[in-house]
Amino acid sequence: xxxxxxxxxxxxxxxxxxxxxxxxxxxxxxxxxxxxxxxxxxxxxxxxxxxxxxxxxxxxxxxxxxxxxxxxxxxxxxxxxxxxxxxxxxxxxxxxxxxxxx
Amino acid sequence: xxxxxxxxxxxxxxxxxxxxxxxxxxxxxxxxxxxxxxxxxxxxxxxxxxxxxxxxxxxxxxxxxxxxxxxxxxxxxxxxxxxxxxxxxxxxxxxxxxxxxx
Numbered sequence: 001x002x003x004x005x006x007x008x009x010x011x012x013x014x015x016x017x018x019x020x021x022x023x024x025x026x027x028x029x030x031x032x033x034x035x036x037x038x039x040x041x042x043x044x045x046x047x048x049x050x051x052x053x054x055x056x057x058x059x060x061x062x063x064x065x066x067x068x069x070x071x072x073x074x075x076x077x078x079x080x081x082x083x084x085x086x087x088x089x090x091x092x093x094x095x096x097x098x099x100x101x102x
Numbered sequence: 103x104x105x106x107x108x109x110x111x112x113x114x115x116x117x118x119x120x121x122x123x124x125x126x127x128x129x130x131x132x133x134x135x136x137x138x139x140x141x142x143x144x145x146x147x148x149x150x151x152x153x154x155x156x157x158x159x160x161x162x163x164x165x166x167x168x169x170x171x172x173x174x175x176x177x178x179x180x181x182x183x184x185x186x187x188x189x190x191x192x193x194x195x196x197x198x199x200x201x202x203x204x
Contacts, residue, residue: 016116026202
């Protein structure tokens with residue numbers, strides 16, 4: 001039936017919120033700040049932080065903390081591994097789409 | 103950034119296992135038995151039952167219990183709602199794939 005491959009994708013991506021975070025980061029050409037993510041996804045700070053920490057621990061995203069005009073700024077980028085895992089996940093889903101739509 | 107739409111898909115589908123179950127059911131033209139699902143997805147009985155119950159409670163799948171040759175047989179089908187939700191989910195994913203690949 002050929003959908004078993006979905007079960008072999010990265011487990012962290014099997015969550016709407018984390019998938020959306022990865023989508024925002026992977027489709028941006030520049031680092032995205034915590035506040036931009038907050039606004040783009042309408043999440044609570046705690047919720048967003050928790051998900052970002054999980055993605056960071058698995059090296060799917062990379063964090064960069066710095067001071068800009070003396071204010072702390074936290075930026076996130078999608079790592080190469082993150083992009084590969086995301087594309088793999090999305091492609092497996094797409095394959096399934098083609099099967100179920102026939 | 104346009105990936106927020108993933109957050110508006112059915113919450114139950116944002117799980118690899120449930121998504122796979124739905125994929126098997128939606129791509130089959132006939133009802134699929136519990137044992138066929140078990141074999142197709144290599145899950146434990148308990149794990150599969152738990153996910154199926156959740157999908158059933160949300161009317162994404164329909165269950166049919168009957169006796170065949172005096173043996174109990176439990177069949178599952180994807181409901182119309184389930185198919186719509188699945189297609190919606192997969193379409194959002196497809197959009198994301200286009201964005202993240204550019």
